[in-house]
Amino acid sequence: GGDVFNYYSDGQWNKSSSGKFVPIINPTSRKIHFKVQACTQEEVNKAIESAKVAQKLWAKTPLWKRAELLHKAAAILKEHKAPIAECLVKEIAKPAKDAVTEVVRSGDLVSYCAEEGVRFLGEGKFLVSDSFPGNERTKYCLTSKIPLGVVLAIPPFNYPVNLAVSKIAPALISGNSIVLKPPTQGAVAALHMVHCFHLAGFPKGLISCVTGKGSEIGDFLTMHPDVSCISFTGGDTGIAISKKSAMIPLQMELGGKDACIVLEDADLDLVAANIVKGGFSYSGQRCTAVKVALVMKSVADTLVKKINDKVIKLTVGPPEDDCDITPVVTESSANFIEELVMDAKKKGATFCQEYKREGNLIWPLLMDNVRPDMRIAREEPFGPVLPVIRINSVEEGILHCNASNFGLQGCVFTKDINKAILVSDAMETGTVQINSAPARGPDHFPFQGLKESGIGSQGITNSINMMTKVKTTIINLP
Numbered sequence: 001g002g003d004v005f006n007y008y009s010d011g012q013w014n015k016s017s018s019g020k021f022v023p024i025i026n027p028t029s030r031k032i033h034f035k036v037q038a039c040t041q042e043e044v045n046k047a048i049e050s051a052k053v054a055q056k057l058w059a060k061t062p063l064w065k066r067a068e069l070l071h072k073a074a075a076i077l078k079e080h081k082a083p084i085a086e087c088l089v090k091e092i093a094k095p096a097k098d099a100v101t102e103v104v105r106s107g108d109l110v111s112y113c114a115e116e117g118v119r120f121l122g123e124g125k126f127l128v129s130d131s132f133p134g135n136e137r138t139k140y141c142l143t144s145k146i147p148l149g150v151v152l153a154i155p156p157f158n159y160p161v162n163l164a165v166s167k168i169a170p171a172l173i174s175g176n177s178i179v180l181k182p183p184t185q186g187a188v189a190a191l192h193m194v195h196c197f198h199l200a201g202f203p204k205g206l207i208s209c210v211t212g213k214g215s216e217i218g219d220f221l222t223m224h225p226d227v228s229c230i231s232f233t234g235g236d237t238g239i240a241i242s243k244k245s246a247m248i249p250l251q252m253e254l255g256g257k258d259a260c261i262v263l264e265d266a267d268l269d270l271v272a273a274n275i276v277k278g279g280f281s282y283s284g285q286r287c288t289a290v291k292v293a294l295v296m297k298s299v300a301d302t303l304v305k306k307i308n309d310k311v312i313k314l315t316v317g318p319p320e321d322d323c324d325i326t327p328v329v330t331e332s333s334a335n336f337i338e339e340l341v342m343d344a345k346k347k348g349a350t351f352c353q354e355y356k357r358e359g360n361l362i363w364p365l366l367m368d369n370v371r372p373d374m375r376i377a378r379e380e381p382f383g384p385v386l387p388v389i390r391i392n393s394v395e396e397g398i399l400h401c402n403a404s405n406f407g408l409q410g411c412v413f414t415k416d417i418n419k420a421i422l423v424s425d426a427m428e429t430g431t432v433q434i435n436s437a438p439a440r441g442p443d444h445f446p447f448q449g450l451k452e453s454g455i456g457s458q459g460i461t462n463s464i465n466m467m468t469k470v471k472t473t474i475i476n477l478p
């Protein structure tokens, strides 16, 4: 079963000559829900070729016109929020309301990007030579920002639409073309989103969306000589891509093990609300989810109780019913989460609930008295399970956080701003949130990971900057 969707290239919807499909399994029913084309390397090649041709003209299209088309695409995207959200519900089991939010947020991101682009790219610099020793004022230097060429965008399953447009919109406003390789689960939502760009009337070839197996077209895409920039969000694959890619700008957002450090003076109701939201929204399948709580011993009993009171109120079930906790994306993901849970159990963690699983659905689980030697203390489950480690000092919390290979975000809860800043400075992460759970948005804020959490910085302005090069023209006077 499952409706079959075509891929998008050269302004058209195409079937692959491979005659093969990639099935998309609904995480809730665990049955095939949709099928997408298994593109061949030759088809990928063609998409990149037309992107290369289209980009040359697009780069010469006035900036205000590029912005106008993006605004149009944003409006169409918002009009189509219901069918796109429906795909997110079926493909990745995102709760119904969150699925709509993802599409609306994406429309807003595209519009913001268009506005930011006209200002940011609409300005250049003018330099004179006589500020540098030994020079007269005989050289005038004009700088502007020029596009890179073909940008390859690879978003992950957890935000197939939002993390696609966060790459597409900055690329397009800057005068680049786009080849999108969506995640398998989320591919149909991404194709619908691309359809909105198609309806907005972008030139043919400028945007394409190729679907298929990573094992068949992944390396081919990422190592293609005509790709000038890769923007990737996902897991370990990003590290492999970085090692194999040519000398092109890379933007990578990979995993995280975001720690929440709770000091003795923290507002514990605020902490509990943030830990539950941060740890359990979309069943913990966010790179910015709270993945370990490091709580000062003196307040741990009270806080664990407060968190638990909220955890037991989380609704568990299908995404169609807008439940808080929905099935995780694949069976292998559920198996991995279970492995980490069982390891913690064996090593003596205190389970605040019985561990329960049906198919891909895992009930929310809070684990207290977790120790650093348990896998759950260090590894990223990407599921609705949250470890609490009791700490004797702030330093112990910081040490645990910094021992991680990841360094995406972290957070600290305290009423003492001086302590908060000290902790923030000490945490080796791209961002530290004071008195709130980690999160990427608002989408114009810089977003970056240290260590294995990534390279480069995202956020609307940073992405536009990263997807352009500085070009200078120097006028030499007699």
Ligand code: G3P
Pocket: 158, 159, 253, 285, 286, 287, 288, 438, 439, 440, 441
């Ligand atoms: O997991 C992807 C990451 O970008 C999270 O985004 O908005 O859930 O903080 P957000």
